[in-house]
Amino acid sequence: MKTISAELKQHLLTGATTMCRCWKLETQSGDHFGFSDHDHDISFDGVTYEAASGFTGSEIENSLGLSVDNLDVDGALSSSRLNEKDLLAGVFDNAVVEIWSVNWSDTSQRILLRKGNLGEVSHNETGFSAEIRGLAHQLNQPMGRVFQKSCDTFAGSASCMIDLDTPVYSTSGNVISMSDNHTFIVDGLEGYEDGWFTHGLLVWLEGANEGRKSEIKYHHLQAGGVSIQIWQQMPDAIAIGDRFSVSAGCDKRFTTCRDKFANIINFQGFPFMPGNDFVTFYPNRDDGNNDGSSFNS
Secondary structure: OOOOOHHHHHHHHOOOOOEEEEEEEEOOOOOEEEEEOOOOOEEEOOEEEEOOOOOEEOOOOOOOOOOOOEEEEEEEOOOOOOOHHHHHOOOOOOOEEEEEEEEOOOOOOEEEEEEEEEEEEEEOOOEEEEEEEEHHHHHHOOOOOOOOOOOOOOOOOOOOOOOOOOOOOEEEEEEEEEEEOOEEEEEOOOOOOOOOOOOOEEEEOOOOOOOOEEEEEEEEEEOOEEEEEEOOOOOOOOOOOOEEEEEOOOOOOHHHHHHOOOOHHHOOOOOOOOOHHHHOOOOEEOOOOOOOOOEEO
């Protein structure tokens, strides 16, 4: 149940209201962005909500229980602070979103309609559509340790304790030829075996994508040189000569932790945990067996 102030209630009862919608986005890095469907900028709580930003929201519905309430917000890529490149680079991934109904003539009269996280985002050349997930969606996320055969952390984490800054696990290189905006030939990686950086992290040190990161899909040694393919295309064009750093990747298997990193003491999985085949195992009689055993599997 939402509670509104007496002043806002009185304003709504007049029948001639001066209400607008405001959206606040807080990224994982702590940056704040404000947008409004009003024709003038609005400010409250230290955030300026940009006017005429092109945001429109779908109908907001609330349901009882723990079901996840979602709504969609559509917007035009017209704001100087909200653009296609930042969306592609993941700047707004899982951003905290607040949706306010505000009396623009007196911003002290406002009510928080919904708070959640930015979910799936789709876009085209002129606009985007974003899913806003209610707080209940966090109950669907795994918490704590996961008991499984594979490792549940990532290479270089505090529990892994591998120092990825050592030369054996990291290096830098530069692009020498391009296939497309996520596949390219590089130099500087010739001393590493095929696949050493697969599943690793690539960070751009120079060029239009400087500072951006991407997971490496493939690292291959081939006749034409060393090939790198990243999972997502960069928002800006990759150019010949762009420098980057890479760190060794891990596929989270016990054998990889043992053979590649010599780090099984810190392996965060349970490689000897029985699987479904053990649970469904049962003995079978084999009357034709002459080796003296009564049962086999």
